[in-house]
Amino acid sequence: MALRTVSTAVFLTSIVLALYMQRASSSEVNVSQTQPPISDQYLLEFVLNLEYLSAEFFSCGANGRGLDATAPQLTKGGPPPVGGRKANLNPFFQDIFSQFTLIKIGHLRAINGVVKGFPIPLLNISKELFGKIVDDALGQTLRPSFDPYANSLNYLLGAYIISDLAPPGYVGITPQLQNVAVIRAYLYERRNYPVQPYGVNVSELTDRISELANRLGKEGTKSEGIVVPLSQGAEGRIEGNVIGADNDSLAYGKMPGELLRIVYGTSDEHVPGDFYPKGANGRIARSFLSRGT
Ligand SMILES: *[C@@H]1O[C@H](CO)[C@@H](O)[C@H](O)[C@H]1NC(C)=O
Ligand SMILES: *[C@@H]1O[C@H](CO)[C@@H](O)[C@H](O)[C@H]1NC(C)=O
Ligand SMILES: *[C@@H]1O[C@H](CO)[C@@H](O)[C@H](O)[C@H]1NC(C)=O
Ligand SMILES: *[C@@H]1O[C@H](CO)[C@@H](O)[C@H](O)[C@H]1NC(C)=O
Secondary structure (H helix, E strand, O other): OHHHHHHHHHHHHHHHHHHHHHHHHOOOHHHHHHOOOOOHHHHHHHHHHHHHHHHHHHHHHHHOOOHHHHOHHHOOOOOOOEOOOOOOOOHHHHHHHHHHHHHHHHHHHHHHHHOOOOOOOOOEOOHHHHHHHHHHHHOOOOOOOOOOOOOHHHHHHHHHHHHHHOOOOOOOOOHHHHHHHHHHHHHHHOOOOEEOOOOEEHHHHHHHHHHHHHHHHOOOOOOOOOEOOHHHOHHHOOOEOOOOOOOOOOOOOOOHHHHHHHHOOOOOOOOOEOOEOOOOOOHHHHHHHHOOO
């Protein structure tokens, strides 16, 4: 019990410290002045929004049911997600994503154990939304639309979209990013596979999705596909990019406002949309909304 508490505290503290380090090292000094008052609790609550999103995506994909069925005590009366469905997974990925669902439930329980939390926000994880995001990433309207639930490869790409646009951990060293690395590794193994029936392969699609995240975030290159130009790879010496990271191979940090610009799909942290049609919950996200235009 004692051991468990310590490891939970270490795990949570690493998130909070990472956020502070990013704020301190950010060159956008004025950004912090326009941000709401931040405390550890609020930052952890902010992370809860992102954990809820990936948990619902995995729970629906693996079980055909959201957290309201798989872990009702964690949703605190919030609504079920819009458009989640059972993915057409092969036995291997059925197993992997069942594991991911349970891992996410553990993260949610850990965070909910130390912050007051809030009811799960309304989440849109419909195939229509993923279709729109892929269209935006590729700059064309695909026919038929991309459907993340159609097969194992599409679902892996859906998981890439969620983990790239809404990364739940801020630092590479937190346990939370382990499943992001697993998703990237499976996609890297499949980097030359075509994404049917479109004339695009896995490598190119991940690259375009990460470019979309960078465009929406408006803070430079902080997301990278699974294959990059040599100069952007680790030590400038390799094209494979199974861990997306900066020139020192440290994970890119993203601030709350930047993350909201991306997950709302509006490039504006004051204007909700996409995964969070009514906005994210918690003090930080709500304060952007209440001061919105
Ligand atoms: C902060 O904002 C002030 C006033 O808008 C501006 O003069 C200053 O250059 C900004 N500082 C930074 C680091 O952007
Ligand atoms: C979910 O996203 C799709 C695609 O953007 C949109 O058509 C639909 O209205 C959204 N649903 C909600 C409840 O926001
Ligand atoms: C995948 O797409 C990229 C970008 O279009 C291209 O450079 C690469 O050759 C493609 N790989 C295969 C195996 O077709
Ligand atoms: C990272 O390395 C690339 C290639 O050497 C360089 O163009 C870029 O400016 C570097 N970025 C930073 C933040 O140092």
